[in-house]
Amino acid sequence: MAEPTLEQLREQIDGLDEQLQGLLNKRAELAQKVADVKIATDGDAVFYRPEREAQVLRQVKARNTGPLDAETIARLFREIMSACLALEQRLKVAFLGPEGTFTQQAALKHFGHAVETISLAAIDDVFREVASGAAHYGVVPVENSTEGVINHTLDSFMESPLKICGEVDLRIHHHLMLSEHTQLDKITRIYSHQQTLAQCRKWLDTNMPRVERIAVSSNAQAARRLKDEWNAAAIAGDIAADLYDLKILHRNIEDTPDNTTRFIIIGHEEVPPSGEDKSSLLVRMKNRPGALYHVLKPFKDAGVDLTRVESRPSRSGNWSYVFFIDFEGHRDDENVQAVLAALEREALDVRLLGSYPRAVL
Template sequence: MTETLPSLDDVRQSIDRLDGEIQTLISERARCAQQVAHIKLRESPETTVFYRPEREAQVLQKVMARNAGPLHPETMARLFREIMSACLALEHTLNIAFLGPNGTFTQTAAVKHFGHGVNTSPLATIDEVFREVAAGSADYGVVPVENSTEGMVSHTLDSFLNSNLRIIGEVELRIHHHLLVGEGTKTESISRIYSHQQSLAQCRQWLDANFPRAERVAVSSNAEAARRVNGEWHSAAIAGETAAEIYGLKQLHQRIEDNPNNTTRFLIIGREAVSASGTDKTSIIITAKNQPGALFTILEPFHRRGINLTRIESRPSKHDIWTYAFFIDFEGHQDDAAVQEVMAELEPRMREVKWLGSYPKAVL
């Protein structure tokens, strides 16, 4: 038997009815958010914390778990991310500092994590982001920490050595590079290509094959590359969609990165500790004594207790020559019993152990 489909008008009427119900529920949720703000201010007016990373991670995880389609779970979570962002803005509008200028992938990461209901402020260096958050001028900061192709961002790691800020979250962002040009630029006239040095490295094979004779000029950021191209008829920039939109450039070629899985991880830095969400990571810095087997001494207690290490990176210590600090990420929260047992075992063996924070794993 042939299925009888409803008329187009019937379907549109159903959509209009559902839109009204959705809008009513969103408004009801927003009023609940306002009540949350009043309760928080009443209970702790001097130390009110409006943004709770562990709570938001739990909500997004539940959204993805109960999603029944046809929308993809991540698409559904992104919709809720924006609803939550708008509702949080009714309680308190967050000020987010990020490594600028406007149009960088770091800004994209900030919006991905916090939604559009925040104020974002571009800063020139990673050091400035740390200083603004430490001083309270920004509620939180967003900085890059590692790329799947090019490795660690050493400047971010070094900034933690002299800072008391905590990591309160992480963002993983799939990086797509596009070749951008101004309206008057012709492909055959391109003799110079601007981009950040890491982006140039991530697109090296494509550039060798398509623009082998063009001069490659490294600049401070992809956004700066896009800004320069805006006034030059013979140049192009490698940058993302956000930079193209901000500076009014055309995408001459899309997704030119050599590795289609190219991903950058960003850290959210803040001043307060984060409670357990149930799916957490912890970051620490350990300065080991300069002796044989020092690295084994650090790693063995984690292995013995079944704690998975997700990253380990060494950097020269700023205090003693030929002494190294190890940046370690592992699964679990610092309040977990197994984690506390490991740290109790390590502290007397190490020169210094510094907690950078426990935080929810990236959800989106």
């Protein structure tokens, strides 16, 4: 049998596109019916269901046979769901700006492009915008190790009733960059945040073993310094290169290719279990010897896996500490409830910030 011609293949694609379009609109119709049922049963219906979206995306990834890879097709379904949801309700999502930052990328990755994003200048503002109802959800960085913003986010939770209802991981790349003044053969030092220098250690050992590494407060700060120095380079991301008009000499020099930064979604609702969930907890303890041990023991006893622990002094008094704890599981799980009950007995304060689907994309 002869191979199909270009013309024939394009006709096949056209036919297939027509079917696809029919199904997409059919899906939108069904989504409208779902909304109708929700409105009929609950006047104050919530249209966006993070746990349901996570389940759909997991199913899509699990049954995928290619040739589109699982990540790509899940991304397409994210956009399809985003478009269907927008028929019922155009979500407003506030994020820590400015436009074009990783946080905006995270917002669009999580919600798809059929939402309205609102760029705000500070993490506090994002919390306020969501708390007041001006935005449905907010997106803030929570583990941006190189820029140190994590503290603002955690502090904001101490004073806010908002819940965590999702998480997003973004892959972050580091580049070696120069300014226009830099003399390539005379580089004697490299600036970056300590964490970034550590993440690029192998590359630096191999490629620039004799150059001094100088840790500064942020990668953006490192990039800014190059302006006035002719014998220095910096390691930072694309945005810093743009901002300070630097030339990228080597891209993606981080040692671990899956260097990610974590963001959380804040909102008003508690999210029901999706089957694969995480939770975040805030615990305030009296500052006595062994406080950390007492916080962590209930998790071990109940067989609950921790994914992260941060501790910091409480703002509300010199003699107490606050722990931020991420763990596997959902507030509705029995073993999680056992942990919470045990912590209530030990701690001054226990607040579950939220249970939410583990990041799918």
